[in-house]
Amino acid sequence: MTKEERRLRELRGKIDALDEKIQALLSRRARIAQEVAHSKARNGDKYFYRPEREAEVLRRALERNRGPLPDESVARVFREIMSACLALESPLKIAFLGPAGTFTQEAALKHFGQAVETLPLGAIDEVFREVESGNAHFGVVPVENSTEGVVNHTLDMFLASSLKICGEVALRVHHHLLGTGATSAARRVVSHQQSLAQCREWLDAHLPGIDRVSVASNAEAARLAAADSGTLAIAGDSAAGLYGLTILATNIEDRPDNTTRFLVIGDLDTQPTGADKTSLLLSGKNRPGALHRLLAPLARHGINMTRIESRPSRRSIWEYVFFIDIEGHVRDRKVAGVLKRLEGEAAFYKCLGSYPKAVA
Incomplete structure (x- = not known):
């Protein structure tokens, strides 16, 4: 065995030892989280999920972070830990503007983690109704995009709804051109109207003369592209994987900082966090x-x-x-x-x- 091979075995041994400690600490954390849930239940607190507490945990994790992992990766790890611990006692049902594979679902999972049940719905008003009726604990709806402005339907729903805003999610949105074949055979490009607008300059430069058709969501666009080789879709990574499409061009949004803001809605008053x-x-x-x-x-x-x-x-x-x-x-x-x-x-x-x- 060479010197480098011995060194590699030594480093892997250290990683294995750390993994064992991390897993033991995760189990300990999960047991304490269960005790917290039991204590809340005895006190008559029906809200196991507290947005202000999750925000506090995440901000502390980012304050402690000294690298080499970026803040976004550290936040993602801690979100999933909290999501898994919460699901031990009270799995959350989250309504979102669907179908599956939309950026709204991605925002919901970014905020709540993977250990939740997501409920795709066909319209923003349906998301509000599901949460108002108690069929979902929370809902996630888009409210504005950094390029194309506000989502009017979301704003209008607050005029009559009794629901409150419990949180927000900022999601960097990267649009890809998806399809089952070459772009030369395409007859049309389909996507949500906001996504078409966010990629207008790229489409003008690379697909001039091709029809642009607005559909209800990016996920619906991906479904249509999967069923028709002459249709291209603009959507994200999730939709590409869900519908088995090839990514023909990546990051075609006109602005690299393209960001969409989503709101978390529910029947919950949050406590102050200082931010x-x-x-x-x-x-x-x-x-x-x-x-x-x-x-x-x-x-x-x-x-x-x-x-x-x-x-x-x-x-x-x-x-x-x-x-x-x-x-x-x-x-x-x-x-x-x-x-x-x-x-x-x-x-x-x-x-x-x-x-x-x-x-x-």
Whole structure:
């Protein structure tokens, strides 16, 4: 045996010893998690999953990280550990905008880990209804893309729904061109309308003159491409594997930082973590300067507004409501004081929830 072979055997022995310790610690952690669940049950706490606690664990893991693993990998490992431990006592059912293979499912698994039951649904309003009825513990829906803007249907659902925002997921979205044959035989490219828009420049340059057809989801596009050699799909890795398609071109999105934000919805109030957002739904009174009056308290008290969108209220024509995200939690003293002033100034006021900012 050479010197390098002996060195390799020695290093592998160290890895094996570490693996044994890691597995023993994982088992110990799982047993303690079971004790936590039993304690909650005795106290009448029906919520085994707490978004603020998971965010706290993840942030601590990232603070401790000194490499060589990147933060994203460390976060993924700890998410799966928490997901598996939680499933020992109370497996979660997560509704999402389907079918299987969509980026929304990918976001759901990124947030909750693999040890959950996912429930694909055909429309955003169906996701809300499943969670409202108690058939799913939480739902995951898209709300905005860094390139193409907001998903109006999601915003509109909050006007009537009693559900709260319990968390958010930021997912880097990479689009691939998928098919069963060569691009030269293609008659059309199919995908969700937002994905087609996010890849417009690439399609203009590489597939000019080919019909572009909008369908309900990227996963549906992949299904169609799998059934027809003349159809190409724009979708992600999950859809490619699920439908057995070949990746003909990778990362065809026009912006390399293309990111979609998803919301986690449920019937749960989260506790402050120190790194939170609060989402609001407001409309101003019908008088000059109404929007300025609504927003002025935020500026006066140093509350950072990270997003504002307007939508028709659907109560009367030319009446609008504003969806606003601010930094901070509704239980923070400064935020609570400002929200009280906003409520007094607004013709319509609804707090959609305070929740931890997305982690890795």
